[in-house]
Every structure is written in structure tokens, then in C-alpha cells.
Amino acid sequence: MNNTIYWDKLRVLVTNYCNYKCPFCHNEGQSFDHTSQTMDLELFKMLIDALQDEDVSEITFSGGEPFLNEHLIEMIQYTSEKTDWEMSCASNLSLITKDQVLELAHIPLKFNIQFPYIEAEKFHHSTGGGSLDKVKDNIQMLRDAGLNIGLNCVIQRGSAEEVRSMIGYALKEELSVKLLPQIGLWGSQDFKTFVFPILEEYAISRKDKGTGAIRWVLEKDGHQISVLYIDSPCFIRDIERCKHYSEIRVLPDMRLQTCILHSENTVTLDLKMGKERVKQQFREAWKNLKSC
Template structure:
């Protein structure tokens, strides 16, 4: 399959001039953990018969690539909680070798897949909110921190591109910033703190738990000198557009300690609440049950599972184009909200 021609206008461009190049795919809503900020264990999982089949996800990927998407991220729940996911990932790599493949995982089930992830060039975002074993168990519902850390070190040894995501929660993991961020000193990883978003009707989000990026940054500066990271093109020139594309929503800094040692990785902030990055959003989401979601904060979804089963992929592509054309600005939804910005919990959306 030919790569999309970047010089031509993309059909996946919205009314605000933003072009979708990035599809996030939730392959399952199931997870072996129950993180307090993500999933409510009183809500039942989606019945298996309502989940998209892998063959259907492959068809949707093909359609998205034909419309200009060139990056895929697989999420859950926990992607490896779905049987056959690794074989599916291998198939997608072989069929669409030109597409960047990325994965978000809690790290507990990765061990059997690590060499394969390295071989097919998948980069991993590891969700890790605490390095304290008791606290990790309290947040996730499972005492699995040693397993996660072992898999993290194996990924580093194998050279798998790795980012670490921590949801920032005041009074829960705010005292762990030095330990979490220090991982970037010794290893080539981006350690990103994500502002806790008020997502879902039963969210535990509150003003007391919310730890804003400005305060996180101030705390980091107590421990290190921070030097902003500017991504560069292969010819060495800075390119803000490319930087936004490659880095996504994160603002990154190199850490410099009192001895003048500079970090191998970077410290990052994802300011989902206090400093919107909606103006550069290039994402489209596919939920596990087969709905397109154009904005994390907007509950409007476009069902395509039954459409593709009854009417075929031309109609699915039409819906994709129409959905993106109507893509809202999430910051406006957040500003107008007086409670959770979406009824669905993160586990049901796919992050």
C-alpha cells in the first residue's frame, strides 16, 4: 500500500484546520488491574460479542491509513488482557510496515512479548504511578509492582523505546516526584506526569486530589535545573510542527543535577486540564465496541461496528470523514463543565 501523499489535503481535516494522523485503538476494555482513577469495578465489561473482531480492526486500520493516518497506538483496558493480541500486532506490522506502532500498557503482562515488540519496532508507554509497593497496590488493586519494574528493566535492556506515564495526584503520589523523575537521569526514558482529568460519572477526581502542572514544575525545580527540550529534524534544524507531532502533548525538559550531570532521558508534563493542547490535536479514537470518538472530553461517538458489518468500508470511511469534520475543541467543553467532562470512564474509552 502506498503511503499517503502529505502534499495533498487530507480528508481527515476538521473545521478548525486540524488534521488527524493518529488513531488510538482500544482492543479491549478489560484489564487485570483496577486503577482508582481509571476503572470502576462495579461497571461490567463489554460483552465479548460486542467487541470488534481483530479482522474488523484491521479493516478499520486500512481505511484510516488510506485517509492519511500514519501512527497507531493500541490501548485497553490492558491490550495484553485480550487473547491473541500479540499475533494481531505482528500481523499489523507485516501488513502496514510504513506505519508507526505504539502501545500503552500497565506492564504486568508484557514478559512473553518483549523480544517480539523489539523485533517489530513497537514503542511502549508504561503506566506507572508509584514506586512504592504498598501505594502501587492501593492505586491499582494488585501487588504487582515488582513484575512491572522487572519488565521495565527488560525493555530498557532490549532497547525498546519507552515512556513512563504517571497520573499526578496530590496527596497520593506527589511525594514521589523525585524518585519517579530520577529514572530519567539514568535511563533514556521520558517520565511524564499527566494532570488528573475529571473523567467519568464515578470519578474520584476532586480539587484536593488535583495537582496542577505549575505546582509539579515548581517541585521539580527544587531538585534539578530544567532545560527545555527542542526536537530537531534529521538535518539538525528545529521544527516546532515536527516537535508537536513527535512529542505529542508533552512538554519536555532535560534534568541537570547539582553536579552538572544531565539526564539521559527527559522529564515531561502533559497539561490536560490547565494548559490545553487542543489546537494541535491530531487524534481519533476507536473504542473496543467499535465507536469512533473524536475528543476525549466529548461523549459524542460514531458507531461503525454494525455499519461495517452491513454496509461495508466505504460507508465507514464516510463516517470517519464526517466525524473528524465535527471534531470539537475539548478545552471549550472542559471550560463549560461543572463536573466530569465525560460520562464514560477512561477504561471504556481507551485513553
């Protein structure tokens, strides 16, 4: 194994549309042009074939809502067969079926579940119609199948009460949490001033990973969880931290995107030109990432 493409984290956006309408959504940096796109399965396989010998630490399947791509399970299975990369799936978990869970049960895949609130009414309003009870049922279905699960909570306003409730729920259910202050929201870069004291109440360890992420291990009443707070490089336009620790995104139409805030800065992968051409394009994308 080696790393000639410099990026070690890939985020594959297998679709650009979603069944939720979350007001805080940045659509993983994709443009909102109302044209539905899904990634082609054969092109995806060509991408994996081109990069399978690279030292990639993680590949994340995302969207939009990835389960709106009918080939998602095949994509995950193909990646598992061809690579030893860590795999995760960022989903709102509203569409997964029991049959799909059974197909994934023996694959080392982590689900990062979009989970904005633990109150049903706020959840329904924030997602534009989502059902908290249905998502909770699907979480249990994944747990019963032995799949790894974490919650992704976008902090949409400076509310200590809502963060405290989320942490309390996660501790009770022993679910890891990623707290993501909403990028582009005024004042969100300072949410840590009220979030950190809440985490410190239950903390048994804390580690700054140097990537814009701070990791806590929390414990209460015999329950222990990991909490990751994302102090995004976007807040301070730290290009060096971003360049060395961020992901590169592959959009549904096979364009490479280096910056989540600039969807126009892309290049289309020449998958039919062979592995070395594809790797060269990844290297060029790294070289051309010079400013926020």
C-alpha cells in the same frame, strides 16, 4: 500518502477491561458497564486495510489492559506489515510474557507503561494489587530486547515529593516520562505550579508543543531523559486545540469516539461497506466535534 480523514493520531482500544483497579482510571473514556469486550481480529484488520494509505502519525494500542486481548500481538504485527505508522502500546506491563517480547523485538514499537508510584506499597494500593517488582522485571525484559520504553505517571494529588521521586527514578534509569494530571480531580489543572519548578531544576531545554503538552529535556549526573507534561485541553475546554491535536478512539466494538469525557458521542464504523465509507465516517466525526 495523504490525509483525507483529518485525524492523524489513532487510539485503538482493543479491550475495555483491566486486571488493575486504579482509582484514577478513566478507562480511556469508555463506559464502566461491567460488560467485558475485546476487539475482533478480523474487524481490526479491516480497519487497518481501510486506513493504510492515510497519513497517520501514530497508532496507539490501549484498553483497558491491551494484553487481555489474545490477538494483540497479531494486531501489532499486522499494522507493522501494512503501514509505516509510528506505533505505541499503553500497558500496565503486568501480563506480558517472554515469548511475546520476542515476537515484538524486531517491531518499532514504544511501550508507554502505566507507572503511578515508585514505592512498592503505594504502587500495590493504587493499582489494586499490582506488583512493582514484577513490572520492573518486565521493563528490564523489554530493554534487553531493545524495545523503546516510557513511563506514564498520573499525578493523583498535589504531592511534590512523589513527583520528585518519580523524576529521580526516571533519571537514574534513563526512562522518558509522561506526567498526566488526573482529569476530573479538583485542582489538578494547577498541579503544574509545583511540578514545573521540579523539572526546571534539571532542565537543559523546554518546549511548549502548542498541543497541551510541554516537553523538557532533563539531565543529572550524566543521565538525560525527556519529560512530557500534559496540560490537557480538557481543563479549559479548548475545543480548537483539542480538535487539531487530539486522537480519535476506536472502541472495542468498532465505534468511533471523539471525546474522552463523552463516551455516548459515538458512531459505529461500517467496515463492510468499504474504505471510502469508513473514511467518510472519520471525516464526519471530525466535522461533528464542535464543543467540549
